[in-house]
Each structure stands twice: as structure tokens, then as C-alpha cells.
Amino acid sequence: MRKPSFTTVMLILGLLFLYLPMLVLVFYSFNSSRLVTVWAGFSGRWYIELFRDQQILNAVWTSLRIAFFSASMAVCLGTLAAFVMVRFGRFRGKTALSSMVTAPLVMPEVITGLSLLLLFVHMAQLIGWPADRGMATIWIAHTTFCSAYVAVVVSSRLREVDLSLEEAAMDLGAPPVKTFFQITLPVIAPALAAGWLLAFTLSLDDLVIASFVSGPGATTLPMVVFSSVRLGVSPKINALATLIILTVSLATFLAWYFMRRSEAKRRIAMRMQQEG
Numbered sequence: 001m002r003k004p005s006f007t008t009v010m011l012i013l014g015l016l017f018l019y020l021p022m023l024v025l026v027f028y029s030f031n032s033s034r035l036v037t038v039w040a041g042f043s044g045r046w047y048i049e050l051f052r053d054q055q056i057l058n059a060v061w062t063s064l065r066i067a068f069f070s071a072s073m074a075v076c077l078g079t080l081a082a083f084v085m086v087r088f089g090r091f092r093g094k095t096a097l098s099s100m101v102t103a104p105l106v107m108p109e110v111i112t113g114l115s116l117l118l119l120f121v122h123m124a125q126l127i128g129w130p131a132d133r134g135m136a137t138i139w140i141a142h143t144t145f146c147s148a149y150v151a152v153v154v155s156s157r158l159r160e161v162d163l164s165l166e167e168a169a170m171d172l173g174a175p176p177v178k179t180f181f182q183i184t185l186p187v188i189a190p191a192l193a194a195g196w197l198l199a200f201t202l203s204l205d206d207l208v209i210a211s212f213v214s215g216p217g218a219t220t221l222p223m224v225v226f227s228s229v230r231l232g233v234s235p236k237i238n239a240l241a242t243l244i245i246l247t248v249s250l251a252t253f254l255a256w257y258f259m260r261r262s263e264a265k266r267r268i269a270m271r272m273q274q275e276g
Contacts, residue, residue, distance in 0.1 A: 078149070085155055116213050156191070
């Protein structure tokens with residue numbers, strides 16, 4: 001019998017290190033005991049308790065809304081910033097602009113959250129807005145740091161775009177706006193989708209910044225989970241984490257499936273063209 005290579009062994013160990021804790025969490029989400037680490041029999045009671053917990057359900061809905069709007073606005077602002085950094089020539093302040101756009105990537109979240117909190121407090125004193133911190137302030141804060149990630153992703157794609165396509169479209173009479181929507185936008189669409197998904201994930205997962213800029217009327221899911229874990233891990237958290245893992249796995253599988261289908265259709269079309 002052939003012995004596995006060192007690379008194969010390290011790959012298996014790495015996968016076990018990453019996914020074994022998740023499998024244990026999923027297993028214990030069906031535990032009937034209130035004690036998280038003590039197995040007392042198979043039961044789905046904690047999933048029922050989870051859907052009865054209105055605080056967690058409200059936090060999930062709040063986090064999803066904030067993540068959706070933050071990711072959408074971050075794509076708009078990040079794409080504009082990427083165009084300025086890539087397509088515009090040298091101008092005064094370009095280096096400073098690029099540094100400011102990418103600064104949230106390396107800035108500690110504590111500093112970002114504290115600075116945004118001070119900003120909102122001074123704005124409330126000067127102009128009376130925001131009167132209370134809530135979903136709007138969390139949305140602004142998440143858009144701020146998510147835009148930096150989108151700008152990096154989109155700018156890397158823009159540097160690979162063939163400018164001759166846009167120049168040819170404008171030579172044929174297409175205005176710049178039409179050229180952008182019909183030529184440039186389809187080319188960078190995968191980068192926009194990747195940036196949106198990345199921003200959505202970062203916003204959904206954020207705890208530190210949201211803790212600074214949130215108010216009593218807006219509590220995100222990470223804040224609820226963190227506050228409950230501090231008092232002791234509840235089996236409902238295991239059930240919630242299992243549902244999140246299931247959702248992410250299902251979305252990944254569907255994306256892989258549709259990519260395989262589109263690739264197979266493309267190969268069939270190419271083969272039919274060659275035979276024809």
C-alpha cells in the first residue's frame with residue numbers, strides 16, 4: 001500500500017484543524033442537555049427554542065438589513081474610488097487619496113470605532129444629527145471600512161481591463177456613460193460581485209465597530225451572541241451557528257453548481273461551433 005505523501009498528510013491535518021470544530025459544534029447543536037459539552041441524547045429542542053427567541057430573530061433581521069445596505073453602498077463608493085485611483089492620471093493629492101482609501105484595511109477596529117463614535121457625538125452637538133445612534137450610524141460605519149475592501153478588489157480588476165475596448169466603443173460614437181455600462185461594467189462585474197459579497201460578510205461579522213456606534217434600538221447578531229456567550233454558552237448559539245454553516249455551505253454549493261453548468265454549456269457551444 002502506497003504511503004501518503006507529506007503534502008497529503010499536512011493537507012488532511014489542516015482540513016481537520018479547520019473543519020473538525022465546526023463538525024463538533026453541529027453535533028452538539030442536537031444535544032438535549034443545557035450543558036454545551038455534556039451529551040445527554042439527541043434532540044432538536046434548541047432549534048425550536050432558537051426560533052422562539054425574538055431577540056435573536058430581531059438581531060438577525062437587523063444584521064441582514066445593515067449588511068445588505070452597507071455592501072450596496074460600499075460597492076458604489078469603492079468602485080468610484082477604484083476608478084479615480086486607476087483611470088485618472090497623476091494629480092495633486094492622488095497618493096494621499098489612495099492612502100486614505102486603503103487605511104481602513106490596516107487600521108485597528110477599536111480605533112475606527114472610537115473615531116466614528118466621536119464623529120457622531122460631535123455631529124449631534126453641531127447639527128443635531130444623529131440624535132440617537134442606531135441602524136443609520138452602524139450603516140455609515142460599516143460602509144466606511146467596507147468601501148476600502150471593495151476599492152482594492154475593483155481596482156485590481158480595472159488594471160487588467162483592455163482599454164482598447166473602451167476606446168473602440170467611443171470611436172464608434174458611444175458616449176462615456178454608455179461605454180461604461182455596456183463595456184466596462186460587464187467586464188468588472190465579477191469583481192463587483194466579489195466586493196459586494198466580501199463587504200456583506202464583513203458587515204455581518206463585525207462586532208467591535210458596531211459596539212461603538214450602535215444604540216439601544218439597534219443590536220446586531222454578533223453583539224447578541226457575544227453578550228450571551230459572556231454569561232455562558234447557550235445551546236441555542238450552537239443551533240444558530242449550525243444554521244449559518246448550513247446556509248453558507250448551501251450557497252457555496254449552488255454557486256459551484258451553476259458555474260459548472262455554465263462552463264459545460266460553454267464547452268458544448270464551442271464544440272458545436274468547431275464541428276459546424
